[in-house]
Amino acid sequence: MKTILPILAFFFSGFCLSQTTVKGSVVDDNNQPIPGVNIVIIGTSTGTVSDFDGNFILTTNETPPFSVQASSVGFETAIQEVTANNQTVDFILNEGNKLDEIVISASRTPESVRESPVTIERFDIKDIKFASSPNFYTSLENLKGVDVHQGSLTFNSVNTRGFATYANTRFVQLVDGMDNALPGLNFALGNILGLSELDINSVEILPGASSALYGANAFNGILFMTSKNPFDYHGVSAYYKTGLTVQDEAGDNQFHDFGVRAAHVFSDKFAAKASFSYMRGTDWYASDNNQYTLGPVGTADAIQPFRSGPAHDGLNIYGDEVSLAANGLNLNQVAQQLEAGGILPPGASMLVPEVNVARTGYRESDLTDYKAESIKAYFTLNYRPFGDNTEIVLSSKIGKGSSIYQGANRYAIKDFDLQQHKLEFKGDNFFLRGYTTIENAGNSYDMRFTGINMNKVGATQWFGAYAAAYAQGAGQILAGGGNPNDPATQSQIHAGARVFADTNFTPQPGSPEFKALFNKVTSDPDVTTGSKLVDNTKMHIGEGNYNFKDLLNNVMDLQIGGSYREYSLNSSGSVFTDYDGSIDYHEYGAYIQGIKKLMDDRLKITASLRLDKNEFFDPRHSPRLSLGYSAGENKEHNFRASFQTGFRNPHTQALFIGFDVSRAILVGAAPDNLDRDLPNTDLTGRDAYFNSYTLSSVLAFQASGGTTQLMPVRGTGITPLVEQEKVTAFDVGYRGKLGIFTVDFNAYYSTYNNFIAEKLVVTPKTGSVNDATGVLDVAGGNVQIFNVFTNSSADVNSYGGVVGLSTKIAKDYDFGVNYTYAKLDFDQASDPDFSAGFNTPEHKIKVSLGNSQLFKNFGFNINARWSDEYLWQASIANAVIPSRTVVDAQINYTIPSMKSVFKVGGTNLGGKEFQSAIGSPFIGSQYFISWTINN
Known part of the structure; x- marks a missing residue:
């Protein structure tokens, strides 16, 4: 033992002596600290991240001299030499050119925005910090060419290039490589299973077809969210937000939003993180009482104002679909039955008209508490077995909440649960991942069928009471010398008959009878008697990719990859026809992509080809070819053109x-x-x-x-039977500097078969x-x-363009403006029964103005959006959505000593409420204050 201890002490002291420590700070050109800067020893994976005050400490086994690099999104990279232990290294980072920001999604390989073969939009940590909305996800609407349809406080739908619905099966959302879609419905439920803003590293959006690399359904666009790696971003950060939602129908309601993220590096090989966020508030009320009657396809439906007649069917009133006509009767026939049964005196039925009558129905607010709730948790264990960027990641992501979803009907999403579990092995040139998505509808229910099946109970008695009251009222009018057939008088008699029937045979909201009937119906999955949604569908996915560029001595970038996906539909017959057991089917695909640079790296050629096979359809291939050329002495003018195809498999609903x-x-x-x-x-x-x-x-x-x-x-x-859909898209674009402006322009033409x-x-x-x-x-x-x-x-085509200008005004003010044009080219007469559902304004303009340092530690940001009117087509109704102007703004103040940022802001400051789609709520204003610590 006496021999071993000195030996251990010798080795330990030698180990300590071999350690090199580098301390320093990072500030911008205004001498303001920059948190979250990556500090890395060049040529290694050893590094750290600056804290909230811009300070960092880097410890390594490397012996000086070596070079250290500081990099952060939105700033130019800086490099300094370390020549001695305990050296102090201070970095000053200048604001960078957005064209030099690195993106990955466009080609599955790191490249600058200027080199991207297709148009791409990016939203990063800095954008989140200065977002003018309390929810960064809705702030994505300020990006060029991006639409966010707001239907709920917690469920919003992102789309690009038209053909939008809330159930947007044409747009794919990936979070750390995992498809975020509900496996049973094939669309993402907003950010419910997304990321907390504390854990966001970047958001990238590719408008248009992306099937060549990402397979079926990457058809109209794709959104990538990547989270912070615990090796690079460690420590504890948190935020708290609170404020008011203000709506004419719902009044003023408080909301609360809280999040925390903790990450720790245990060694050079092990790191872990956990993030959690919780948001709760009152959702926007939907209260359209008008009746929309089916008009010619391709046009807005005819609108009858509330209450247009005794069989009125209000859009956001449920249960008024229960009518006499459904049983082949009219009010006069009911009166005749009562007369034959001795309940009405002889001849009374002659006073009752032959009209259809419907039950009164319940308002949407009677059938839901409008509780909006979102709970997100994300856990990862990260292991680097070889001490480099090769990494094994085991992760679990859980999203749970309550919301409102609008599809063919309006649905109360209650205690919805969605989970994803992933095992991934990745490195600089490859990844191999497998994950599963598990969906549980919880206590969700269809509000329309809740009202219908509640009103089926006691319907015979209700209609009888209505007919009897009408006959009595008409008799009183006749006895008093009046004319019961006068239209105005008939309306009064109908109103009185309805009050009588409702008072005696309709359980009133809030009463014990109402609550008991409501609970019975919403817990019953049989649509003939209940409204509960049952969905325990699962999706299993495996995919991989390898880049051969190192093996090819970087002569070219050559990637191959593939994927396999299996669905297991399980709704117990409540949504799908799976009443006799789960329905299982699969699809798979493979792709190859090559990238070659020529002419002193000014010309970039990207070509890819993908082949996919769905169990029910023939194989589909998706080619893509793009050319990019950088002109100018400093490659400041970048032109691109691409031809790409995409295809879309019919989703699970379209099949089963x-x-x-x-x-x-x-x-x-x-x-x-x-x-x-x-x-x-x-x-x-x-x-x-x-x-x-x-x-x-x-x-x-x-x-x-x-x-x-x-x-x-x-x-x-x-x-007769649905087949795969295909799109062929042509894109051209330009990114570059023209004087003081950074310009980004793209135009496209898409043909659908x-x-x-x-x-x-x-x-x-x-x-x-x-x-x-x-x-x-x-x-x-x-x-x-x-x-x-x-x-x-029919031939369906769409075309459009986007142009964006950004610059600095008076040195410190960030100014941006962009314009989007989108047009549907479709001849309705060629297919009279077809509704294209383009659902997109033809013209949109967005403007932003901000300054992160208006004065010391104080900044602000303003976003304004205008869009013209457009026709919204959906199975729930067709109607014209009016034009709107929306202004959001925030001010923020940083207190370095507290490592805190305080923000006060509001959305829709003008207060004029607007709809994103017919049947959805009118969106009011939202005011908030937030406190973010150490992020």
């Missing part, structure tokens, strides 16, 4: 849905789905696709009194479209409306 949404039954087009039972009908998917009439011919038949011809669906050239469409068809319940029995069914109203997924035979 079987869902009654009241106005129609949604039915998927997978061959295995055609003979499965559909809810609330004796018909099958085969009837919908092969024994139906086009909606336009049925509307014309009814309008003509039955004199025009009915057109069978199969006779119109419609593709086999555009996936939802169409309403009318199916005879007993007859056939091949003979007169189908015509008799239509004439007698003995039909079922189906919403089928198919492809349009």
Whole structure:
């Protein structure tokens, strides 16, 4: 022992002597500290990050001399030489050119923005710090060409280049490489499973088709969120926000938002992080009481103001779909039944008109508490086995919350749970990852069917009471010498009859009877009696990529990769036709990409090809070719042109849905789905696709009194079963410096083939479209409306452009302005029953002005957005969304001694409320104050 101790002491002292410590600070050209700067020894992975005060301490086994590099997004990189132990190294970083910022998503390899083969938008740590919205995700709308449709406080939908819905299956969202989509519905639920702002490293958005590298559904655009690596960003940071949401309908409501992130480096090989955030508030109320009646396809629906008649069906009122007409009756027939039963005196029914009457229905606010809640947690264990950038990452990401989602109906998302678990092995030139996504709908329910099935209870008594009260009221009018057939008098009698029936046979919101019935319906997944959504779908994904550039001595960048995806649909028959067990299917793909630079690296050629196979469809290939050229002495003028293709597999709903949404039954087009039972009908998917009439011919038949011809669906050239959709896109663009302005311009033209469409068809319940029995069914109203997924035979094109200018005003003021033009090129007459659903303004203008150092430690930022009116088409209704101007602003103050940033701001400061889509709430203003520590 006496021998061993001196030996250990010798080695330990030698180890200590071999350590080199470097201390220093990082400031900008205004001598303000810069936190979060990466300090790295060149040629190694050894490094650290500056703290909130811009200070850093770097300890290494390297022996001087060596070089240390300081880099941060938005600043020019600086390098200094270390020649001795305990040397102090201070960096001054100048603000960098945004064209030199590094992005990865465009080519799956690091490159500057100026070199990107396609247009790309970037949002980073600095942008989050100065965002004028309390939610960085909604601040993405200030980027060029990006739309954010706001339908809820916690669920917002990002889109580019049109064809937008809240259920945006054309746009992909990746978080640290993981597809963020709900596996059962194939779209991302906003940022519910995204990242806390404390853990965001960068956000990159690629507008347009990206299938060549990222596979199916990267069709209209793709959003990448990358989190902070615990090796680079360690320590503890936190934030707290609170404020008010202000809306005419909902009033003033407080919200709270809290987050914390902790990361620690245990050694050169081990690091870990945990981040958590919690937000709670009151959601925006939706209160459109107007009735939207089906108009010609491609136009806005006709609007009847509240209450237009005794069978009024308000958009955000649920349960008023329960009417006498659904049972083939009218109010006079009910009165006759009461008269025959001795409840009404003889002759009383003669005072009752032959009109359809619907139950009163419940307001949306009666059927939800509008609780908006978001809980996000993210845990990673990071291991670097070889001491370099090769890394093994085990991660778990959990998102839980409550929100409002708008699809074919409005849905209360309650206690929704979404999890992702990943194991990844990656390095500078490769990655191999596998992950699973698990979805649980929790206590979510369909608000429309909640109202419908609550109003089915006691419906017979309610209609009887209404008819009796109407007869009595009409009799009193007649006895008093009045005319009960006068329209104004009839309206008064109807109103009195409704009050009587509601008072005696409708449970009132807040009453014990209402609560008991509500709980019963929302816990029942059978759509004929309940409204609960059941969805325990899973998705398993494996993918990998390798870059051969080092093996090729950097002669060119050559990548190969592939992916495999398996779906397991499990809704117990409440959404899909999986009532007899889960439905499983898979898809896979592979790609190759080469990048070559020529002419002194001024010319960059990028070519890629991808092949994908879905279990139900033939293989699809997606080529992409782009050229980039840098002109000017310092390569300050960068031109690009690209040809790229994308394809879109029909999503899980288009294949296997079987869902009654009241106005129609949604039915998927997978061959295995055609003979499965559909809810609330004796018909099958085969009837919908092969024994139906086009909606336009049925509307014309009814309008003509039955004199025009009915057109069978199969006779119109419609593709009977849905196929893959394809887009071919041509892009040109320019990035560069023109005088004092940084300019970014791009223009595109996209052509769509086999555009996936939802169409309403009318199916005879007993007859056939091949003979007169189908015509008799239509004439007698003995039909079922189906919403089928198919492809349009029409030529669908879109084109547009975006131009953005940014500069410095008076040296310190950041100013930016951009304009977006988007246009749909489609002939409605070529496919009368097809709704393209472009849902995008033709013109948009966005302006920003800010200064991070208006005076010492004080900054501000203002964002203004204008968009013109546009037609919103969806299965819930079609309507014109008016033009709007929205202004957001914030001021911020930094207290270095507290390592804190305080921010005060507001959104929609003008206070004029606006809608993103018909049926969704009007968005009011949001005012907030926040405190961020050590980030």
